[in-house]
Amino acid sequence: MSERIDQRRAGVERAPAWLVVASAVALAAVIGAQIFGFRTSPPDMAMGDLQKIMYVHVPAAWNAFLAFFVVFWASVVYLWRRTERADLLAASAAEVGAVFTGLTLLLGSIWGRPTWGVWWTWDARLTSTAVLFIIFVGYLALRSFTDDPDRRGRWSAAVGIFGALNVPIVYMSVRWWRTLHQVQSTPETLSPAYRAALRLNGLAFLLLLIVFIAWRYRAARIERRAELVAEEAALQGSGLHV
């Protein structure tokens, strides 16, 4: 009972039921889609069972791109309207996008070693993806080092827009330049045996992306409220417990 009162005083509400349910659904979807992929996909003619890494590497990459699209949109809205929620949403999507990009790099590396023969090479696709990752790690560092919320919002919106402009470059890199990474597969180059599993895993990762951003956004709003409480307390020259 007293715990609930303390939570209310700190401005923290319980997580909404829809978010808890959606998180459970997202987790179940990822597990289900993975099981579906493993049970229905025959070994590929060229790379055998290594093809199954596609079901985590590609969904991670697609959804990282989507997350940075959200960053772009929310950053433009913030610069336009100066609404704090847009800034917090951009920051949340940037953090989740960075995690998904890191996953893409890691899983791609694990895929590259047995198929290409190397963990890493400096071709345009891998290099531009690494640049994308570093920009958004820098974005998060910039936010944590800037205390003034207005300045933090403006600077990170600028970096967020600039970083998101990299997404089309990463996507097109395999067509614009010679790379070790192959060009995108299309439904024509992907045997029907693999299409449903890839789409299902893409959707499952999308659910994961949505709930991750929602949780992070909720945490960002709580952090922001705590910041305001601390500010108010400091101005009144008294402790937090008043």
Add this chain to the structure above:
Amino acid sequence: MKGRRGVLIVGTVLVLSGFGYLVWGGLGSNIVYFLTPTELLAKGSAAYEAPVRLGGQVVAGSIDWDPGALDLRFQLSDGTSSLEVRSKGAPPAMFKDTMGVVVEGTLNRAGVFESTNLMVRHSNEYTAPPEGHRPVDTYQTLIREEDDG
């Protein structure tokens, strides 16, 4: 405060223009990850003894693999010209006839490309095996050839 803002604006403009130059400017067409045999041979005497990446397709039937000495020789072609490549060590399992490869190394005076690193460059096609097919028959070509003698 004013000064910091100026630095931020100048910095942003510099980073953006540098980035724009890299991507859309003259450098864009020069970011060449590998040369084809034709491009390498076109360099004439400058092609020799200079570290470079060479890309192309393994010419069908040209693979000469000595599993005892881990010595691999094959012809790498871009459709127009081809070069003999010599590589030490076992290649990736996907290495086989007509597969795309990128090798890092140097072209020696004898006209043989000495590779220090061999990478497989596969296509974007993923194909399910026909009914009753053993996938091992397809993707472990080198090992199977070894078994057959």
